[in-house]
Amino acid sequence: MILPEGFRSQGEHMVCRLQKSLYGLKQASRQWNAKLTEALMLAGFEQSKFDYSLFVKKKEGKMVIILVYVDDLLITRNDMDMINDLKGVLNQNFKIKDLGDLRYFLGIEILRSQEGILLNQLKYAQDIIKDTGLSKAKVALTPLEQNQKLATAEFDKVVQQHQDDKLLEDKAVYQRLIGTLIYLTHTRPDITFAVTHLSQFMQSPKQSHMEATLRVVRYIKKEPGLGIFLKAFNKHQLVAYCDSDWASCPMSRRSVSGFCVHLGDSLISWKSKKQCTISKSSAEAEYRSMAVVTSELVWLSGLFKELKISVGKPMKLFCDNKAALQIAANPVYHERTKHIEIDCHFIREKIQEGLIATEHVPTADQLADVMTKALGSQQHSHLISKLGLKKYFYTSNLRRSVERIISW
Structure with missing residues (x-):
């Protein structure tokens, strides 16, 4: 290696032996992830195919779940003995420190009560x-x-x-x-x-x-202090709302898609993004938005299946455009849809499989509307209250472990 500034060589043919990298190696994070994954797999964990940072171990009706973020691990379970066994495995392979119940993680504060969990920043x-x-x-x-x-x-x-x-x-x-x-x-x-x-x-x-x-x-x-409130008692039913703002971009005339997904009454997923292509009609823009949220629903259903969470079928998908709903249900609209990419039509396949059921919702109650455009103060406040957000609250005497509430 090249000598750092201020150091001298003891001889003309002398070199430095690298004992430890000064600034880390480019492959260090990849190698760490590979080593951690190998240790968990040997301990009997299965790596999720839907989220590669998620590891699950099941044994005789008991389960422990690990979520990995670089060198930080979030652990939950329905059996304390499996947690202790996991700590022993990690201690054998790495130097670890138990920080106790999850309260603050990556700038996100976790507050618990008997009603549920509030995530806020x-x-x-x-x-x-x-x-x-x-x-x-x-x-x-x-x-x-x-x-x-x-x-x-x-x-x-x-x-x-x-x-x-x-x-x-x-x-x-x-x-x-x-x-x-x-x-x-x-x-x-x-x-x-x-x-x-x-x-x-x-x-x-x-x-x-x-x-x-x-x-x-x-x-x-x-x-x-406004944040996401995850209720302790929820119906195992995925409900999605999708919307679009047709040709809203003045520069490219592309539409904006937005969706939000609830598990029962708790908001768990949302997105707002400009579409990749120009839509010829508002119905087409809404149809593309439906295809995007369908992909999200398929992914979430697969993830819950790995976690042994039974989600009610069909999953409900709400849209405020009747033309888009008809296109999704009826393949006869050939002239209006022949220019749309084939991958957008997979929503019809999911409807026929019974995985998704589409329903119409009035525009005034379209929760995804807040993801696609700037609204007036009254409508904005109305939709935010429906999303399931709550203000910061403090419940020191009602704190419960995140593992207990998740197991509920």
Whole structure:
């Protein structure tokens, strides 16, 4: 190896012997994961085919589950003896430290009560508000202003609009702020669309983009402790809502898809993303959105099957577009659907198998609407309350172990 600055060689033909890497090896994380996986597999664990960071061991009706994040392990079970056996196996192979019941992990705080578990990022949100200097700013009722059209500087030059909207001198400030907000969406689905929409301007952000991002922070300031509430007692039924905003992007005219999936009354999955292709009609945009959420439902059903959780069939899929529902159920619409990719039509196969049942929902009650567009304050608040989010609460005398509640 090359001698570090300040060191001298003892001779012309002398070299250094590498005892330990100074900055880590490029393959270190991969090798660590391979070694950990090998140790768990030898201990009788099975690696999930649906989530490779998940390991499950079943024995005589008992089960222990491990979720791996680099060198941190989250463990739950329905038998304490299996936990003790697992700790012994890990002690033999690695140096481990038992941190007790899960309370704080990767910036996410876990609060427990008899009703369920609340996942929130209160401290993380407060740090964002403090770093942006908006501690005393007026709160915003919604993440984005309704009907506000944001575009890149290049697009504004072409259409000759907003010429006075200048580029930011230091775009790194905008990029860092968007990065922190993206991580906050892990427990805040109510800002998912706003953050996803603003993240597409990170290459050349303008002053209007920065103002819109600061509005998101002011919205977070309204309820910084808002988070995902997972109920202790839930129906084992997957219910999904999907929606799209047709041709909403002024630059590419692409639609935005959004969905949210509930297990009983608890929100467990959500997404907001611009579609890859231009849809010729709103029905086509909704149909593509249905195909995306169908993939998510198939994955979740497979994951629950590995965890020995029986999910009711068929899984319900709610959409507010009757034309899209008819296309999914009836393959006769040839002229309207012949240009759509074949992989989108697999939703019909899942409906025929009885895995999914589609139903119509009024637009006013479409929960996924909050994932596709900026709404008015009244409608936004209405949908957020339906999603299953709750404010920060403290229950020191009602804390229960996360393993106990999951086993329920």
